[in-house]
Amino acid sequence: MFSNLASLLRYRGLISSLVARELKARYRGSVFGFLWSFINPLLLLLIYSFVFTTVMPNTTEGVQPYQLFMFCGILPWTWFSSSLSEAANSLISGGNLIKKVLFPAEVLPIVNVLTNMVHFFLGLPILIAFLIVYQHYPRPDNLLWFPVAVIVQLVFTVALALLLAALAVHFRDIKDILSNVLTLWFFATPIIYPWFQPSVQKFHLFFDINPFTHLAVTYQEALFFNRGPLGHWKWLLAMGLLSIVLFLLCYWVFDRLRDSFAEAV
Amino acid sequence: MTPAIELSHVSKVYRRYSGKQFATLKSALLQRSILRELQPNETFPALADVSFSVRRGSTYGVIGRNGSGKSTALKLVAGITKPTEGTVRVDGRISALIELGAGFHPEISGRENVYINGIMLGLSKRQIQERFDEIVDFAELREFIDAPVKTYSSGMYMRLGFAVAIHVDPDVLLVDEVLAVGDEGFTHKCLDKFAEFRRRNKTILLVTHSLNLVERFCDEALWLDGGRAMTHGDPKRVVGAYLTAVEHSEEQQLAETTARAVEDAAVPEPQGQPVDPTSNMFQATEGRWGSREVEIVEVALVGSDGQPSHVFHNGDTMAIRVMVRARQAVDDFVFGIGLFNAEGVCCYGTNTYLEELMPERLAGDGEVTFAIDSLDLVEGTYKLDVAVHKRDGFPYDYHRLLYTFRVKSRIHDVGIYRPRHQWKFSPNVRFK
Numbered sequence: 001m002f003s004n005l006a007s008l009l010r011y012r013g014l015i016s017s018l019v020a021r022e023l024k025a026r027y028r029g030s031v032f033g034f035l036w037s038f039i040n041p042l043l044l045l046l047i048y049s050f051v052f053t054t055v056m057p058n059t060t061e062g063v064q065p066y067q068l069f070m071f072c073g074i075l076p077w078t079w080f081s082s083s084l085s086e087a088a089n090s091l092i093s094g095g096n097l098i099k100k101v102l103f104p105a106e107v108l109p110i111v112n113v114l115t116n117m118v119h120f121f122l123g124l125p126i127l128i129a130f131l132i133v134y135q136h137y138p139r140p141d142n143l144l145w146f147p148v149a150v151i152v153q154l155v156f157t158v159a160l161a162l163l164l165a166a167l168a169v170h171f172r173d174i175k176d177i178l179s180n181v182l183t184l185w186f187f188a189t190p191i192i193y194p195w196f197q198p199s200v201q202k203f204h205l206f207f208d209i210n211p212f213t214h215l216a217v218t219y220q221e222a223l224f225f226n227r228g229p230l231g232h233w234k235w236l237l238a239m240g241l242l243s244i245v246l247f248l249l250c251y252w253v254f255d256r257l258r259d260s261f262a263e264a265v
Numbered sequence: 266m267t268p269a270i271e272l273s274h275v276s277k278v279y280r281r282y283s284g285k286q287f288a289t290l291k292s293a294l295l296q297r298s299i300l301r302e303l304q305p306n307e308t309f310p311a312l313a314d315v316s317f318s319v320r321r322g323s324t325y326g327v328i329g330r331n332g333s334g335k336s337t338a339l340k341l342v343a344g345i346t347k348p349t350e351g352t353v354r355v356d357g358r359i360s361a362l363i364e365l366g367a368g369f370h371p372e373i374s375g376r377e378n379v380y381i382n383g384i385m386l387g388l389s390k391r392q393i394q395e396r397f398d399e400i401v402d403f404a405e406l407r408e409f410i411d412a413p414v415k416t417y418s419s420g421m422y423m424r425l426g427f428a429v430a431i432h433v434d435p436d437v438l439l440v441d442e443v444l445a446v447g448d449e450g451f452t453h454k455c456l457d458k459f460a461e462f463r464r465r466n467k468t469i470l471l472v473t474h475s476l477n478l479v480e481r482f483c484d485e486a487l488w489l490d491g492g493r494a495m496t497h498g499d500p501k502r503v504v505g506a507y508l509t510a511v512e513h514s515e516e517q518q519l520a521e522t523t524a525r526a527v528e529d530a531a532v533p534e535p536q537g538q539p540v541d542p543t544s545n546m547f548q549a550t551e552g553r554w555g556s557r558e559v560e561i562v563e564v565a566l567v568g569s570d571g572q573p574s575h576v577f578h579n580g581d582t583m584a585i586r587v588m589v590r591a592r593q594a595v596d597d598f599v600f601g602i603g604l605f606n607a608e609g610v611c612c613y614g615t616n617t618y619l620e621e622l623m624p625e626r627l628a629g630d631g632e633v634t635f636a637i638d639s640l641d642l643v644e645g646t647y648k649l650d651v652a653v654h655k656r657d658g659f660p661y662d663y664h665r666l667l668y669t670f671r672v673k674s675r676i677h678d679v680g681i682y683r684p685r686h687q688w689k690f691s692p693n694v695r696f697k
Binding site for chain 2: 013014017018021024025028029096097098099100101102103259260262263
């Protein structure tokens, strides 16, 4: 397992060129091309602005402008959920590579996660632009936690992506179950509502065991709230440790199932 | 010197999982069978105790029927799957031409795909840059290299895949029946490339159905059948052994088809509706009709060894032996034979009346033999009409296209029949 893990480093070039290919191929043939990476989050943000300022105005104190608060959680969530749903399908749709070429299978789900991470990064300028428009500036010291959160999320997402990709080869309906689980998970995470809301606090145990709570809260604290220093860092670091353990575990499962891919895909 | 490829006692068992298509995570969880579901419960041996080794710098051919384990063996050598038992050892860098262009992305250009495919096959970016022109020229795709791959024809796609894979410059090249990808010119180019590989002391493992290629090109050959190594060694000998076995099984198959056709045709015609026995005289499909006052009980094709057979070689003697039984004595009877090729063209037809044999009397059991001294037919499958009827055509028993046999020939000439012939040349026309 560890020698395979080490060889993952050798595939850097392969992974980066595959990520570049995915990004290029994604918008090939569309008029706006790569601009869609900016237009998509922009439109999403505009829709939320319209809904939460005009249709059903949200005036929760301390979380204004509401759409920006939401956006801080939605961007990383989109990275997370798209990665997982694409990764669950990655080995099956890459069946040709697995069956006919000597190809390191773990590259495929990892490429999915990284491609979506690039999209996440491309959404950030939109968020920053709106933060500037609303003159809502985060604290610089809190911003330092942002890259930490990204790294933790990356490890966590890769771990789950590997696990789902490997299991989906044997259980094809994981894809369908997953889309429902992700919807539930989205609403069970304080993304479109703040975690300090009394109704959330009442069930804080439930929210504490949800790993994505800690990522979402960290992002919100780092990018949106600016009243004090980041208070969630302990949870984030615990979550980072957990992610590393989870990654090793998931990679182990993936490695165990590796030989069955070429036959079962 | 250690061999480039060595398989020792390799077995590969493919596992089939219970109700694979319907296995769902939910049911697995509900029945707590998640571990059991991942256990194989049905196995299929694709290779059984196969050992062979390929000398460095030699070209090794693997032949065998479909499903004999050739591709499995190749995948094991390539490392795509692992053997269930035994060991596979390969010395040097491998490039596998198993599925060409397997990693191509349809939306992006040929140029970008060459780079990514090259990286997938283990080249560095710089190496690809150096070889890029060579690859594109080899694939003959200079004008289309910047078009998205989805616009390529399947031939272009395969050529590009082939060009990339061959320029990986492997020590061991695995080829699975990919020479069929291009037109004649491209195939020659591929063969030239293989020849160049040989000169540079690289090893080639070739899986193919083209026996010709194996005989001409390989230093050694292996014949796999049903996952077992039947024989290996000199390609001519291995190909010969394989061909004999194929003939044998064709023989069995033809015997079965014939038996089935005769059996089906023997079903009595439906009662109640009087059938004009002459009505289907010219039907093109197989069948059997007639009043059966004289019945054809058995038809056998007999070879030079006196044994019934279904596969003959061109130039063999062949006897069509017909057993007949007359329920009552008749004095008006004609025996006929018709020979058709696979396209339904009548190659030859005759009967005793045409050949001016006047019937006198037929009673009880009898045997009629139509003996051919030399079967001067081109290679192919042939069907026989055998009939006994009255002089005016009224059928006693007409067997239309019920008997099938195959003619094999070393010479691949064409046409309906092969006249006995000889080439003669004046002394200034010389052949090697």
